[in-house]
Amino acid sequence: MFLKRELLRRPDMLLLHCPFCGPRNEIEFAHGGPEKKRRPDSTSDIEDEMWIEYLTVSRNPIGPVAERWWHVRGCGGWFTIYRDTRTHDIIDEGPL
Amino acid sequence: MQRYSIFSLARNAFSNHQSWSKAWRSPPLKNHYDVLIIGAGGHGLSTAYYLAKNHGITNVAVLERGWLGGGNIARNTVTIRSNYMRDESIPFYVKSVELYEGLTKELNYNLMYSNRSMIDIVQTYPKLREIKRRMYHMDLYDSTYERIETDEVRRRIPPLTGGGPDSRFPIICGMVHPQAAVCRHDAVAWSFARAADNLGVEIHQNTEVIKLIREDHNGRICGVETNRGIIRANKVAVVVSGHTTSITDTIGLRLPIKSFNLTAFVSEPVKPIIDVVVNCPDIGVYLSQSDKGELVIGGAPDPGQSFRRDIKQHVFENAVCSMLELFPAFKRLKLMRQWGGTLDIAHDATPIVSKTDIPGLFVSAGWWGGFKAVPAGGFTLAHLIANNEPHPLIEPFSLGRFRGLDFVLEAGTTTAT
Ligand SMILES: Cc1cc2nc3c(=O)[nH]c(=O)nc-3n(C[C@H](O)[C@H](O)[C@H](O)COP(=O)(O)OP(=O)(O)OC[C@H]3O[C@@H](n4cnc5c(N)ncnc54)[C@H](O)[C@@H]3O)c2cc1C
Numbered sequence: 001m002f003l004k005r006e007l008l009r010r011p012d013m014l015l016l017h018c019p020f021c022g023p024r025n026e027i028e029f030a031h032g033g034p035e036k037k038r039r040p041d042s043t044s045d046i047e048d049e050m051w052i053e054y055l056t057v058s059r060n061p062i063g064p065v066a067e068r069w070w071h072v073r074g075c076g077g078w079f080t081i082y083r084d085t086r087t088h089d090i091i092d093e094g095p096l
Numbered sequence: 097m098q099r100y101s102i103f104s105l106a107r108n109a110f111s112n113h114q115s116w117s118k119a120w121r122s123p124p125l126k127n128h129y130d131v132l133i134i135g136a137g138g139h140g141l142s143t144a145y146y147l148a149k150n151h152g153i154t155n156v157a158v159l160e161r162g163w164l165g166g167g168n169i170a171r172n173t174v175t176i177r178s179n180y181m182r183d184e185s186i187p188f189y190v191k192s193v194e195l196y197e198g199l200t201k202e203l204n205y206n207l208m209y210s211n212r213s214m215i216d217i218v219q220t221y222p223k224l225r226e227i228k229r230r231m232y233h234m235d236l237y238d239s240t241y242e243r244i245e246t247d248e249v250r251r252r253i254p255p256l257t258g259g260g261p262d263s264r265f266p267i268i269c270g271m272v273h274p275q276a277a278v279c280r281h282d283a284v285a286w287s288f289a290r291a292a293d294n295l296g297v298e299i300h301q302n303t304e305v306i307k308l309i310r311e312d313h314n315g316r317i318c319g320v321e322t323n324r325g326i327i328r329a330n331k332v333a334v335v336v337s338g339h340t341t342s343i344t345d346t347i348g349l350r351l352p353i354k355s356f357n358l359t360a361f362v363s364e365p366v367k368p369i370i371d372v373v374v375n376c377p378d379i380g381v382y383l384s385q386s387d388k389g390e391l392v393i394g395g396a397p398d399p400g401q402s403f404r405r406d407i408k409q410h411v412f413e414n415a416v417c418s419m420l421e422l423f424p425a426f427k428r429l430k431l432m433r434q435w436g437g438t439l440d441i442a443h444d445a446t447p448i449v450s451k452t453d454i455p456g457l458f459v460s461a462g463w464w465g466g467f468k469a470v471p472a473g474g475f476t477l478a479h480l481i482a483n484n485e486p487h488p489l490i491e492p493f494s495l496g497r498f499r500g501l502d503f504v505l506e507a508g509t510t511t512a513t
């Protein structure tokens with residue numbers, strides 16, 4: 001039900017707020033994948049499992065994700081947004 | 097099982113087709129089974145069938161939150177092919193195509209399987225090199241590619257009038273993959289459901305798994321919680337395509353999988369004009385013509401994670417504009433329907449068919465081009481569930497590969513990355 005109602009009023013493209021250029025249409029951007037956690041400190045002893053998880057696993061929630069975008073057909077800058085994977089709503093913040 | 101044939105068709109015509117027996121039962125839900133399969137899509141149903149047929153395991157329930165065959169199996173563009181890149185992948189898909197060819201007979205269900213070649217329209221040299229590389233690998237496993245020159249491409253695909261010398265990407269040549277085929281997607285789900293049911297498997301629709309349950313003392317899987325109560329089993333297989341992580345997250349199992357939206361659309365039906373699957377990997381669109389005459393068209397997935405099932409306007413426009421560069425006459429076609437599905441893609445883009453760290457829990461996931469893989473996916477997952485050891489064809493698809501960082505990098509053959 002939630003989804004159906006949401007779908008009816010959602011715009012078809014994202015309006016992304018580039019920190020330098022302001023709100024611009026999604027077609028100017030390239031998607032840069034989910035925001036990564038901090039790279040584990042490889043000078044100290046880290047468990048293999050931590051490494052593998054850092055390299056291969058991202059959160060995949062039915063809900064908010066933090067992701068990188070590249071304003072490739074604009075200023076060339078990178079930035080992070082929070083987006084709801086159910087609706088494509090851009091939201092203020094979410095878990096990383 | 098009531099057999100389908102020309103005679104049963106004629107016989108049932110006398111009763112106005114009112115007395116056909118049901119294709120599968122709707123039995124009462126028990127609270128214990130030997131094996132639970134979550135998800136009645138292509139893979140879940142074929143797994144159930146092969147469990148019963150090849151391994152004699154019939155105390156099996158397939159749990160489906162919606163209706164049987166209503167997920168991606170109902171949403172895909174039905175291309176079956178084995179033109180993959182890696183030594184680890186090609187034999188698996190060759191086996192799947194081989195199983196498909198015999199299914200209509202084996203399951204006594206007309207899948208409308210139609211072998212019709214896929215022609216890749218090559219428009220850049222990097223793509224040509226990539227396909228040639230695949231060709232040399234495929235040659236080792238009885239899957240083939242053959243180069244044809246542009247004139248021949250145009251002869252085999254009459255409406256292909258774009259891509260001339262003055263265009264943005266002139267056509268360099270075509271690469272033909274003769275093993276490619278299409279077949280009726282719903283029939284795949286229905287035929288496996290009917291055959292599995294006939295062997296004693298229960299299919300429970302409107303039964304949503306909410307979470308997985310583990311034994312307190314040893315951590316083994318012991319069942320699932322559903323909207324219809326708790327159901328117990330010592331073996332549980334998660335076969336839910338795009339929703340894999342939402343189930344494995346419930347017991348803290350973290351998988352290297354992300355979900356994306358992939359879309360397709362169809363035109364109004366027209367007279368037969370294309371009898372092959374046309375794939376245009378350089379501009380990101382592919383199409384074939386259905387038996388009804390509609391052009392079935394697909395593009396690239398939306399790059400961000402998504403659980404939506406509609407289509408983004410610009411993803412749709414990109415695919416249409418690309419198609420019109422090569423097929424300008426299609427400008428006059430009306431597009432009738434568009435839809436999407438939620439696909440899961442693993443970190444290295446190769447599927448995962450594997451045991452997990454939780455004893456008794458199996459996953460079959462990462463099937464973002466997994467319609468072609470339905471028979472072999474079920475065949476090998478059933479083997480894994482029954483023997484607790486992987487079938488040789490899926491040894492490379494285990495979760496263990498990530499532990500050793502032994503990725504099986506399988507870039508998109510068509511459009512996905
Ligand atoms: C637009 C599009 C085009 C495609 N084109 C092709 C193609 O040309 N060739 C190709 O090989 N592949 C293609 N695919 C991919 C193919 O459709 C999928 O890889 C394949 O269908 C996935 O396996 P499945 O059939 O088991 O999945 P599904 O049919 O999605 O089955 C999964 C089932 O699990 C159920 N489920 C989910 N969560 C729960 C829960 N909590 N409890 C109980 N049940 C649950 C769902 O309702 C669903 O019925 C395409 C996909 C899309 C979306």
Ligand SMILES: [Zn+2]
Pocket residue numbers: 018019020021022071074075076077
């Ligand atoms: Zn900018």
